[in-house]
Amino acid sequence: MEKDYLLKTKNWIRQFVIGRQLCPFAKAVWDKKQIRFVYFAGKTRAALAELLQRELEALTTTPATEIDTTVLVHPFLLNDFYDYLDFVARGEALLKELDLEGVIQLASFHPNYQFAGTQPAAAENYTNRSPYPMLHLLREESVSIALEHYPDPASIPEKNIACMNEIGAPQLKQMLHDFKR
Numbered sequence: 001m002e003k004d005y006l007l008k009t010k011n012w013i014r015q016f017v018i019g020r021q022l023c024p025f026a027k028a029v030w031d032k033k034q035i036r037f038v039y040f041a042g043k044t045r046a047a048l049a050e051l052l053q054r055e056l057e058a059l060t061t062t063p064a065t066e067i068d069t070t071v072l073v074h075p076f077l078l079n080d081f082y083d084y085l086d087f088v089a090r091g092e093a094l095l096k097e098l099d100l101e102g103v104i105q106l107a108s109f110h111p112n113y114q115f116a117g118t119q120p121a122a123a124e125n126y127t128n129r130s131p132y133p134m135l136h137l138l139r140e141e142s143v144s145i146a147l148e149h150y151p152d153p154a155s156i157p158e159k160n161i162a163c164m165n166e167i168g169a170p171q172l173k174q175m176l177h178d179f180k181r
Helices: 002-018 026-031 045-061 081-097 123-127 140-148 155-167 169-180
Strands: 035-039 069-073 104-109 134-139
Touching (some): 002 035, 035 045, 045 069, 045 081, 045 104, 045 134, 081 104, 104 140, 123 155, 134 140, 155 169
Parallel strands (some): 035 069
Antiparallel strands (some): 069 134
């Protein structure tokens, strides 16, 4: 079961995120096998918070050449988007508590992701929609280095929104559904 969820997540990252160049920095860490994938089958926020803390510690004590980023997939917990956002806030507080602000950042992906001020069915929400709820732990230093070598980092969100709008929400919804099959 674990293998199935992680395989589907990896396929989504490879085909959708990297394939559509939504994150121009993902291919390098993918090719170098520097992405750690962690599956959480638990059903309590407390247990997920404990795992998040362990993964933050693992990421900060392992060289970036081995693990540059971690994707924590939790398909059975926080399926309600607003519950998920509450947990993301808890994760941000944990970063502060562990003195990791400016060291690690949390990126959020959820099947029902919705940017503030958008309609739930808006295509642009698919830039952060994933097959399952997940947290992406990124090293700030790696992000900074990648941004230094990208010609116009401010254009990334605009480019991604344009890409999603070109595909269209109905097709994006189907694609996301297909990644879960």
